[in-house]
Amino acid sequence: MSENYELGSQLREFLRGLVGEHGGVAWGPRVKLAGLKENFEGTKVKPYTVTPGGIDNLALHSTDVFTVPGRGEFSVDFKGYFKVARDHPTSTDWTKFELFVNIIDLKLFGESKDLGEIGVSLNPDVLSSGQIFPASSPQGSAKCRIATGVVFDMPQLGLSVFNKEPILLMNEHVTSIPPVDDPNGHALLFMLPLFDRANPSGKAVAHLTSLRYGADNYLSEAEVKSIQTRSVG
Amino acid sequence: MSENYELGSQLREFLRGLVGEHGGVAWGPRVKLAGLKENFEGTKVKPYTVTPGGIDNLALHSTDVFTVPGRGEFSVDFKGYFKVARDHPTSTDWTKFELFVNIIDLKLFGESKDLGEIGVSLNPDVLSSGQIFPASSPQGSAKCRIATGVVFDMPQLGLSVFNKEPILLMNEHVTSIPPVDDPNGHALLFMLPLFDRANPSGKAVAHLTSLRYGADNYLSEAEVKSIQTRSVG
DSSP: OOHHHHHHHHHHHHHHHHHOTTOOEESSOOOOOTTOOEEOTTOOOOBTOOOOOEEEEEEEEEEEEEEETTTEEEEEEEEEEEEEEEOOOSOSOTTTOOEEEEEEEEEEEEEETTTEEEEEEEOTTEEEEEEEEOOSSTTSOEEEEEEEOEEEEEGGGTEEEEESSOEEEEEEEEOBSSOTTEEEEEEEOSSEEEEETTSTTSOOSEEEEEEEEEEEEEOOHHHHHHHHHOOOO | OOHHHHHHHHHHHHHHHHHOTTOOEESSOOOOOTTOOEEOTTOOOOBTOOOOOEEEEEEEEEEEEEEETTTEEEEEEEEEEEEEEEOOOSOSOTTTOOEEEEEEEEEEEEEETTTEEEEEEEOTTEEEEEEEEOOSSTTSOEEEEEEEOEEEEEGGGTEEEEESSOEEEEEEEEOBSSOTTEEEEEEEOSSEEEEETTSTTSOOSEEEEEEEEEEEEEOOHHHHHHHHHOOOO
């Protein structure tokens, strides 16, 4: 390889260090938050209808399966919330709209007999972004994908791990926007590596092998505050 | 959000600009190339056997399906090669080894009636990295995953597009290392966004909706040189 290539690589490595070991990445477009209204408990959603832009505060649950080398496989149930910024749609036609989303906050809590308490939070070093795709007919399902970056804190193991490849949350059976009380979400993944925040350039210390999730009801402001201030460990 | 958070975000954005719009990301560990022998035509592989580290030059073919908004869906056949650096395995036991790989070069060429000639090359701004997982029994299949970043050059459309989320090449039926003459590869993806290199922060200009691939025979040095020097447009 040429000296210029080498120098370029070294410069990139150096700057990458400044940006943060995790990369500092946006997986898709950033949704402008200015002018988007926050939606809480009491918000109604209509099926098969393109909802105007907003910021949804929704309860969230998931079941994640991890493998940890030398320790085995563990299935953990999580509960918490996520805050999703939905941009204004390009059309109100259920079969034509284009709509971008960002997850701007996420907190989940779970407990495992073997791994102890686990907290999940949004990784601030990546922009978790996604899109809702229109249905092919007026009573058909829309489809959703969100590339998500999180941190799993496992205080009992003294570990805090994160994903470098997105956890692709998806749902091919979306009948309302947002998909409230919809248990059909899953992550499209295969042995997704999770890296130690204390040694981010090292090899994976765990793998995420399965994730199923559901978006639940709108939360009150007080419920959101209560979840936001909770922590593990 | 606090002023410190805002300042941190702005600083990250600024530095990200210096690093390169594409992020400058490593999706997994870097394989050290020093001491790894390049393997060409004539190299033999034994089934169900953990091969010592090396750099494989293999023919590669794929069938990719793209959707381009306003233009429709297109299936394109590609042929070319990839160069894969395989690290030294941690064990010679087919049921226990751990082995990391990087794709360090990739070139594919295809042609579509509608989209014209298309060239695929490795994205130099990301480290395409992966792992081969051991089988659960001596005659069982190993599994492979490689998170891959590429650039699709479409000169007829005046477009050069790239993926920000990895294209996850995978194969759950690996019976030799490397998987020579193995047509069983596919990418695990759902509407993977492809971004315009001329406007990387904009919305996706195409989506990759399906990718199937096969790793073929070892190539001669002359064949590799010939593919490396070919270009589209």
